[in-house]
Amino acid sequence: MKWQMAGILSVAFVACGAFGAQAQVPQQAPVATQAASSAPPSHVAVVDVGYIFKNHNRFKVAMDKMKDEVMAAENTLKTERDRITGLMEQIKSYGVGTPDYKKLEAEIAKAQGDFNVTAQLQKKDFMDREAKVYLQVYTEVEKAVEAFARQHGIAIVHRIDGDPIDGSDRNQILRGITKPIVYVEPGVDITGDVLKMLNASPVAAGTPAAQPRTR
Secondary structure, three states, X not given: OHHHHHHHHHHHHHHHXXXXXXXXXXXXHHHHHHXXXXXXXXXXXXXXXXXXXXXXXXXXXXXXXXXXXXXXXXXXXXXXXHHHHHHHHHHHHOOOOOHHHHHHXXXXXXXXXXXXXXXXXXXXXXXXXXXHHHHHHHHHHHHHXXXXXXXXXXXXXXXXXXXXXXXXXXXXXXXXXXXXXXXXXXXXXXXXXXXXXXXXXXXXXXXXXOOOOOO
């Protein structure tokens, strides 16, 4: 019986070494190290991209700057719109068909046309710039997720939406019940780690720190 127990204990120690535990048998350590280093990634993790965008320092700075530019452009358009409104009030004092009426009518038509073109061009410009900022930040998120996954042996990173569901909003309820992932173990959520990597970038120096991730 003693020899049988010794054999069982020896097998148990070897098995522990194969899984990367502290090997009790010295000759098994090199084998375990080699197996761990050559094993392909097998872990699964999740990341909340929406949360990262909301707390990405440089993204928030870029969006705030663009918001100020949009407001400035809208104020300029408002000034021109008010001028056109004044011309439309002024034309009422002229007789229809008179030279002054026709002249002012042509000026109003030209001003309205220029206003519409300017407004459309500015809207397109801001939308294009906004899209480029989103793409740049999302590319950074992808690279950070890849780097973190490679470092920690993660094979797949699923995207999740951690925003709470408003029970009074039908669209949010539908969004919640159609989520592809129903449950996430907190330990596999790498959102905070990825956000820390992104905000720690030298480019983000001097920007406000992101708030801790909460659910």
